[in-house]
Amino acid sequence: MTDVVIIGGGIVGLATALQLKQQRPQLRVVLIEKEPAVARHQTGHNSGVIHSGLYYKPGSLKATNCIQGYHMLIDFCDAEGIPYDLCGKIVVASKQEELPQLDTLYDRGQRNGLTGLKKLSLAEMSEIEPHVTGVAGMFVPQTGIIDYKQVSDKYAEKFQLLGGEIRLAERVEQVTPGTSMSIVVTNKARYETKLVVNCAGLYSDKIAQLTQREAVDVRIVPFRGEYFKIKPQKEYLVKNLIYPVPDPNFPFLGVHFTRMVHGGVEAGPNAVLAFQREGYTKSDINLKELFETLSWPGFQKVAVRYWETGLGEMYRSFSKAAFTKALQALIPEIQESDLEPGGAGVRAQACDRTGGLLDDFAILETDKAINVVNAPSPAATSSLSIGKTVAEKAMARF
Template sequence: MNSVRSSSFAVIGAGINGAAVANELTRRFPAAKVTVFEKAATVAAHQTGHNSGVVHAGLYYQPGSLKARLCRRGVELMTAYAQAKGVPYEACGKLVVALDPDERPRLEAIFERAVANGVPDVALIGPDELRRLEPNAVGVLALHSPHTAIIDFAGVTRALIDDVQAGGGTIRLATEVTDVSVDAQGCVLTTRGPDDNEQTEQFDYVIGCAGLQSDRLARMAGGAAFPAIVPFFGQYAQLAPTHRQILNGLVYPVPDPAYPFLGVHLTKRVDGEMLVGPNAFLSFGRENYTGWQIGLKDTAAVLTNQGFWKFAARNMKAAIRELTAVVSRKKFLNGATAYVPKLDGAQATPITRGIRAQAMDEDGQLVDDFVIEHLGRATFIRNAPSPGATSSMAIAEYIVDEVSATHGLNAND
């Protein structure tokens, strides 16, 4: 085994996955040099700071998949960490609701997956129990996951970065990685800092956690062309205060296999607000959170991606449905009213949209599982969709285990 007494690690990205990886490195290798690079001026500036804050229990994922395994481990680690750090966390519970008998078989299949994945205390419940748990919700059958929780993922990220710095690590904000080269001896990063000057730095190992830019970062180092990131925005609306207490927890639809995304649901936040959403539509820019700052480079990358056109051809019906929800707030809210009839006529205000870093293969199929690519001394997260935030600390364990085993690293003091 090799000592990491003088080794250096670069972590690219200070979202929750990058922060978790950096924390795992400083915890496991206290003598090593760990540097986190983040092109934004703050941590958690992108996907981590633009999501609904749900700690997923592991209901939907293919048993045995990386998602299923790391989600359950991630819940354990996330819960313990939030409690230790005083980060807001509430196990409010979740209901996946079937509105009609045709949805029952799909809901029963989700229940079977949840049981296979080891999700604790899940149960199928009828209308009476559904009304007891959520008096304002309706349905013919529901899956109850009592330990699904809500959290402040940005708060977790800040706490992780604080721990990295307390452990001797360094955070370099407003510093963009513009190139990565890898050889047998290590990795060279080219970065552009706040002064707009470029510099090169040598590291023994690099771990990329770049979210919306993950494919571009990996390709800098010689990674595969696919999967490629195709950005989809998700718009949430915040219900008016009069409807803030309409639910005790979370209410989700049964996923429809005819549509590529989950559908509109109701999500309680740790600050007490109630959200409706999200829709899902192509984003004209990987960081176009306002909807107005169209990214020409990002849009061109989508339009020249043959896989995207194959995806679009297969999902035209879904695109039309989502577009109507984008342009009509009433249509958007109607999706939630079907589950909670008392929302009829409710007022809601759109909040800053999130953008999903959705990986797509060359045939236009959405990549469902986590994807991690190893390129010698560099490792890149290529796909970490939901439950990526929930699983972040487990993903960090997994990556550091793999890097340690591959390169014979030993955490000598």
Template sequence: MYDFAIIGGGIVGLATGMALLERYKDARIVVLEKENQWAFHQTGHNSGVIHSGIYYKPGSLKASLCREGSRSMVEFCQQHGIEYDICGKVIVATEEKERPLLENLYRRGLENGLKVTKISAEEVREIEPHVQCLEGIRVPSTGIINYQQVCQKYADLIKINGGDLFLNTKVNQIITTQNGQILETTNGIFETRFLINCAGLHSDRMARLGQVNPQAQIIPFRGEYYELKPDKRYLVKTLIYPVPNPDFPFLGVHFTRMIDNSVHAGPNAVLSFKREGYKKTDFNLRDFTEIMTYSGFWKLAAKHTDQGIEEMIRSWSKTAFVRSLQRLIPEVQSDDLIPTHAGVRAQAVMNDGKLVDDFLIVQAKNSVHVCNAPSPAATSSLEIGKAVVTQIPEPLHLTRKSSLLGR
């Protein structure tokens, strides 16, 4: 029998495995992942940004864990030789009506303890010469990284420190017993005293399999990207973001220089008819039916009808997508862009139609369920792992050990 079983081998599940091995010396730990590689879904399809934490409500888990996570992620990369670049980013206002929103965002950054600065349009162009704007915010602590490399190192450290790792292992059933749980999987049966659910796009389903109601349902949103052709990469030096709509949960299409020096533009945010639906044509009857029969989705859709229509237009019209990008860099033309990968965001939505705005960690008897961990979860992963572990009742048969991160 294992002391701890983690469902999900994305960046949060693997970080939680590391945190457990930091805290407990003799624990038997297993991580179960249904795909044939680590970080296959949200982590493997994200934009590779080390976020600063400027957007998040002061005092929220997202704000505190992202700020601390940004620091600990950089330290982790330095210790383990993982390439990263703290290149900074600019957030720019392109219309007069955005100036008050930019000011509010600037003040939020200060409240969150960040070293952000307001800069003029001329100062923005010193950083990003091709940007057209009225004014901006400089966020120096934002960076870029390959999170799949980070996840592989997490997995290596778990294995080195005695944890068990299983790929191609899908959990089909969770049976609660007096001593813990029995997990029926495609790779046999696993028994555990304590279960940690980090299943991302399927985290709500795993919670319900374990007889836990997270009071929310995952709604998948696909984010589609274009990539600048190599001869147009000079247009973007770092990261360029618009002022986000405070009434809409996504940041708007933006430019991101990746760690491999490519430049991605996007994403939009459209409803996906499949939880793992990376193509426009992807469809899953169960996933679709769950969305269409969930009252929380329809309440959410009613609040954001106009924005939803705009996102769908951008999805099917490259011209509309390019127009959004030209608000930031007028020189960008349709021929400069080629389609690239898409990602799917696992967004928890409550029954009343409200988005779960913060990380959602649900405690239950002999289990903890991470039921909402979209961006900035990758940046915050080391700190989320620690936060999850602090919610586990102290097992009397386990003793603490020194940090495997060397801090």
């Protein structure tokens, strides 16, 4: 018999497991992960940015957890000797019409408690990033870079040292909620547990549907973000991190430049519909999952609302020249020949029935389950704070 079964071995599931064992060592906690190693999906394909909390609505779960999680992450890495670099970033307004949104971001950052934010003229931006162009910008000193796979491995190590159990290469097939216990059946074992915690990322909606009898009125829509790498001889074009002013109506940050903690510079990502939940390439197609996405009323409303933006993202996915042109809005010197194929990640974006792309973190609760159904970026930065929140919800049941 188990006290808590956590489904999902990404950074949020691992952080939740660690927080639970640290705060209630006597609880028997088992984490189940379908892959042969932890952090294989969203976490392992993460661009490695430590987010400051600049973008998020003050008072939202994203804002509070990102800012608290930021400090918890830095403290954890300092204690465990995990390298990171708080190099800062600039956010660039390329056009006059983006200036009001830049002002909004500056205001949000201040309201979220960020210190040292600085508005920049083009000349001041050039002192930080000599090859950038734009109308105006902002420097955000708190932003940094890190390896979240390394962080996740350390969470897993510490969780196990505290007596927690991780079961790898086990896929959850059934969850049966009972009056006092729930039954979790995998392809390898059967677990009786007092509480199920769902941190399944790209499949969090599927697991939520298993854990509660009432309808789960959100679906995960997978968006693939594709990156290019800047060839080594042109990496001098980017010193640290360069971001555009994001579209306030679309929950993605736009193509940007990111220096990586282990070396190299990434450019991207775009945001295109993935044809399967773990579809990291254009040729990855799961017809059943694709049909589920296309037939979801919420996604159909999203498609109608954002068709023009979506077509632009898809065009950039197939046209390196178009991708390069988007990057040239930030660095005009960048050329198509300077780019080589990079990696890709898939964002688990929750979408409700009305066509709302959930902007905030979302947690659904029943008597026997806690379902983290929306935890996209900045979930990695926020992981210890989200884990603490979920752990506290869990401990309230015991």
